[in-house]
Structures are given as C-alpha cells and as structure tokens.
Amino acid sequence: MTQEQWGQIRQELRKSVGESSYASWIEPLEFHQLDDGVATFHVPTTFLGNYVSRNFSDLIMYHMKAISGGRVVRVNFSVPANSADRPRPASGGSQPEAAQPKAARSAPIPTGSDEIPGAPLDERFTFDRFVVGKPNELAHAAARRVAEGGQVSFNPLFLYGGVGLGKTHLMHAIAWELQKSRPDLNVVYLSAEQFMYRFVQALRDRKMMDFKQLFRSVDVLMVDDVQFIAGKDSTQEEFFHTFNALVDQNKQIIISADRAPGEIKDLEERIRSRLQCGLVVDLHPTDYELRLGILQTKVEQYRVQYPGLEINHGVLEFLAHRISTNVRVLEGALTRLFAFASLVGREINMELTQDCLSDVLRASDRKITVEEIQRKVSDHYNIRLSDMLGPKRLRAFARPRQIAMYLSKSMTSRSLPDIGKRFGGRDHTTVMHGVKRIEELRTQDSQIDEDLELLRRALEA
Numbered sequence: 001m002t003q004e005q006w007g008q009i010r011q012e013l014r015k016s017v018g019e020s021s022y023a024s025w026i027e028p029l030e031f032h033q034l035d036d037g038v039a040t041f042h043v044p045t046t047f048l049g050n051y052v053s054r055n056f057s058d059l060i061m062y063h064m065k066a067i068s069g070g071r072v073v074r075v076n077f078s079v080p081a082n083s084a085d086r087p088r089p090a091s092g093g094s095q096p097e098a099a100q101p102k103a104a105r106s107a108p109i110p111t112g113s114d115e116i117p118g119a120p121l122d123e124r125f126t127f128d129r130f131v132v133g134k135p136n137e138l139a140h141a142a143a144r145r146v147a148e149g150g151q152v153s154f155n156p157l158f159l160y161g162g163v164g165l166g167k168t169h170l171m172h173a174i175a176w177e178l179q180k181s182r183p184d185l186n187v188v189y190l191s192a193e194q195f196m197y198r199f200v201q202a203l204r205d206r207k208m209m210d211f212k213q214l215f216r217s218v219d220v221l222m223v224d225d226v227q228f229i230a231g232k233d234s235t236q237e238e239f240f241h242t243f244n245a246l247v248d249q250n251k252q253i254i255i256s257a258d259r260a261p262g263e264i265k266d267l268e269e270r271i272r273s274r275l276q277c278g279l280v281v282d283l284h285p286t287d288y289e290l291r292l293g294i295l296q297t298k299v300e301q302y303r304v305q306y307p308g309l310e311i312n313h314g315v316l317e318f319l320a321h322r323i324s325t326n327v328r329v330l331e332g333a334l335t336r337l338f339a340f341a342s343l344v345g346r347e348i349n350m351e352l353t354q355d356c357l358s359d360v361l362r363a364s365d366r367k368i369t370v371e372e373i374q375r376k377v378s379d380h381y382n383i384r385l386s387d388m389l390g391p392k393r394l395r396a397f398a399r400p401r402q403i404a405m406y407l408s409k410s411m412t413s414r415s416l417p418d419i420g421k422r423f424g425g426r427d428h429t430t431v432m433h434g435v436k437r438i439e440e441l442r443t444q445d446s447q448i449d450e451d452l453e454l455l456r457r458a459l460e461a
C-alpha cells in the first residue's frame with residue numbers, strides 16, 4: 001500500500017469517525033508498512049496505539065482492504081525507537097509539549113491547569129449518547145450522581161464490567177458534564193497505564209515531589225482500567241498514597257476495571273479493600289433491547305453523516321440479535337456497514353449485511369437451529385410441523401413457513417440453499433422470496449411484526 005492510498009483511507013476514516021476523533025486518534029498515525037497481510041503504523045505513544053487498536057482497527061482494516069485491494073489480516077501499532085513516548089526530562093513537573101501524544105494536544109482534558117497530565121476526552125462519550133437499559137441503569141445512575149459534582153456521597157465509584165460495555169464512555173461523560181457545570185473543578189481522567197508511565201517518568205527524572213503535588217491537587221480523579229497496575233508493586237504503592245490523600249481531602253475518585261476489586265489478581269489487599277469501600281457497580285452484558293437501542297441511536301447519527309442511505313429495520317434487529325459480544329463490536333459492524341454501503345452506493349439490506357459482515361457474524365455465531373425455529377413457529381401458529389415442511393400452498397401453512405424461513409435467515413448463519421434443504425428440499429429462490437415477503441409484510445402488518453418479536457424472544461430465551 002502506498003502513502004497516497006493511506007491518504008485516501010484517512011479521508012474515508014475522517015468521514016466515518018468525525019472531525020474530532022479523527023484529529024485525536026487517526027491523524028497521529030503514520031503508515032509504516034504492509035507486510036504479509038500485517039499493516040504497521042507508527043504511533044506517538046503506547047496509550048494512543050492501544051486506544052486506536054481497540055476502537056478503530058476493524059474500521060482501518062476495512063478501508064485498507066477496500067482502497068488498496070491488498071490482503072490485510074492484522075494491524076499493528078508500534079512506537080518507533082526514537083519516539084517521544086519514551087521518558088524525557090520534564091520541565092516544571094509537566095510533560096514537554098513534544099512528549100505528549102497528538103491526541104492530548106488536540107483535545108486536552110479540561111483540567112483547569114496546564115500542569116495536570118490527563119488523557120484526551122472523546123467527544124462522542126457524553127451522557128446524551130449513552131443508551132440506558134436494564135444492564136447498565138445502576139452504573140448510569142451512579143455516574144450521573146457523581147457528575148452533579150455535589151457532595152461526595154460514595155468514594156470511590158468503582159465501575160466494572162467486561163470489554164466494551166461502556167465504562168470509559170461513562171467516565172468521559174462524567175468529565176464532560178463536570179466541565180460544563182463545575183468548570184472550577186480540576187478533573188483528571190487517565191488510564192492506569194498512563195498513571196504508571198507518569199510515575200516512572202517522575203522517578204527517573206527525580207520529580208516525585210512534583211508528581212505527588214500534581215496528583216494531590218486534583219478535585220476529581222478518574223483512573224481507567226485499574227487492573228493494569230496489579231502486580232506492579234511501586235505503582236500500586238504510589239496509587240494507594242494518591243488515593244488516600246484524595247479521599248482524606250474528600251475529593252471524588254472514579255475507578256474502572258474489567259472485574260470486581262475482589263477478583264483482580266495481584267492487587268495488594270489494602271488497595272482492594274480501599275476500592276471496595278465506596279460504591280461498586282457493574283455493567284452487565286447487554287441484552288437484546290439495549291443493543292437495539294444503541295443501534296437505533298447510532299443510525300440516527302449516521303443519517304446525518306450519510307444522508308440518503310437507507311437501512312432496513314430488520315437489519316438492526318438482526319445485528320442486535322446476532323452480535324451480543326460487546327458494544328464495540330456492534331458499533332464497528334454498523335460503521336462498516338454504512339461505510340461499505342456508501343462506497344458501493346447500495347441500500348443496507350439483509351443481503352448486503354451478510355456479505356459485508358460475514359467474519360463478524362461467524363465469530364459471534366449463535367446456536368439456534370433451523371429445526372428449533374420450525375418447531376416454535378409451528379407451535380405458535382398451531383399447525384403441524386409436517387404441514388410447514390410439506391408442499392401445501394394454503395396461506396395458513398405458507399405464511400408460517402415464510403416466517404420460519406425469515407427467522408432462519410436472520411437468526412442462524414445458514415445459507416439460503418441450506419435453509420431451503422431443511423424446508424422440505426425447497427430451492428434457495430423460494431427461501432429468498434419468503435424472506436423478502438416477510439420483510440415487506442412486517443412494515444405493513446403490525447400483527448406479523450408482533451408475532452416475529454414474540455417468536456424471536458421465545459427463541460432467544
């Protein structure tokens with residue numbers, strides 16, 4: 001791939017991720033090489049590399065494949081040997097401009113003081129854009145309370161949950177909110193990895209007093225992915241002192257991790273117990289309704305970005321049903337769909353979705369079988385299974401049959417010919433016709449729409 005092609009890809013990425021995220025995360029990437037399917041980018045800091053890898057690698061790979069036509073199986077982000085990510089002497093306790101990631105410079109956290117080292121906030125991670133459902137309502141309510149900036153009622157607020165369930169989103173949302181309502185407060189958000197990096201840098205440069213003063217002058221401290229410091233003895237020690245000093249001054253601390261404090265291995269006992277003494281809330285894995293809500297919100301945002309691009313409602317249900325791993329994967333799938341559809345100028349329907357997302361769908365395959373669907377549908381419509389599979393064309397049998405075909409297509413990874421075979425050896429075009437018919441009918445007939453919803457829930461249960 002050439003630098004010129006990387007230039008084109010960057011323009012596509014700019015459209016997909018928005019101006020601010022582009023400036024913070026994509027612009028600092030330097031394309032280095034594409035070797036045997038592995039694309040390598042140079043990044044100014046490990047933190048930036050990790051963030052881009054977690055949030056944008058799928059999208060980058062997608063555009064690379066589309067524009068360069070080359071085989072891309074992985075993207076790597078590495079800090080070049082002569083990079084600014086390596087510790088350097090700091091002046092006056094703050095990191096020199098050149099040593100900061102571009103992201104931090106283009107969107108610095110609102111700290112109220114240039115001296116406080118924080119990570120950039122993502123402009124998309126606000127409360128407005130956070131969709132609340134049963135699995136995250138407690139975490140959301142707690143985050144809202146902290147964001148009011150009133151009296152500290154629980155310290156720390158400890159948010160935990162699996163990958164990509166919205167912990168970082170909630171922390172950034174608190175920071176944005178506090179920036180609006182309490183600009184006087186000194187709010188610092190950073191990852192535990194960055195905390196360690198600053199700490200090591202201060203040790204190396206013999207600036208520990210500056211480091212301590214800086215962190216103790218914070219009003220609200222947020223540390224993301226705290227499990228990272230487990231097993232790193234001196235960082236834990238320093239974190240413990242910082243933590244205590246802030247709690248003693250009644251300053252708010254918000255921590256996130258991928259598991260509950262009691263389950264983080266190699267974390268000192270005194271830290272573990274300190275982390276547990278505030279409010280510990282978990283973000284549960286998403287359920288179908290939450291996933292659908294998130295997709296609908298995202299589609300609204302994409303409508304502005306890609307005016308005129310239509311997406312079939314059934315596609316959202318399909319994605320919400322099939323991609324249950326985490327929200328990041330779900331969002332990535334939608335982003336890819338919109339980017340793909342706009343490149344090829346096609347409507348987003350089930351066929352395009354299956355083409356474009358075959359790898360994602362395979363990875364999060366669910367084990368609902370066509371046979372299970374047939375049984376459920378025939379029970380629901382009170383017909384015999386043999387009538388559903390048999391040749392009779394009476395509507396009383398044909399409609400449930402089409403519904404079962406539609407559900408088989410959207411809830412399993414079976415191909416059209418495969419489904420046809422399981423429906424009494426029918427041809428794939430018959431299945432395709434059935435699926436299309438139900439897609440049309442559900443927008444016209446609320447009873448069918450309701451039936452489909454009921455059946456889907458029953459099958460998922």
Ligand SMILES: Nc1ncnc2c1ncn2[C@@H]1O[C@H](COP(=O)(O)OP(=O)(O)OP(=O)(O)O)[C@@H](O)[C@H]1O
Nearest residue numbers: 129130131162163164165166167168169294327328
């Ligand atoms: N309830 C939600 N509403 C809207 N978007 C969400 C929601 N939950 C997660 N997301 C989105 O999913 C993506 C991943 O979320 P986030 O980075 O906050 O996850 P995380 O829990 O911090 O994951 P990790 O453990 O990998 O750091 C983000 O783009 C975020 O905006």
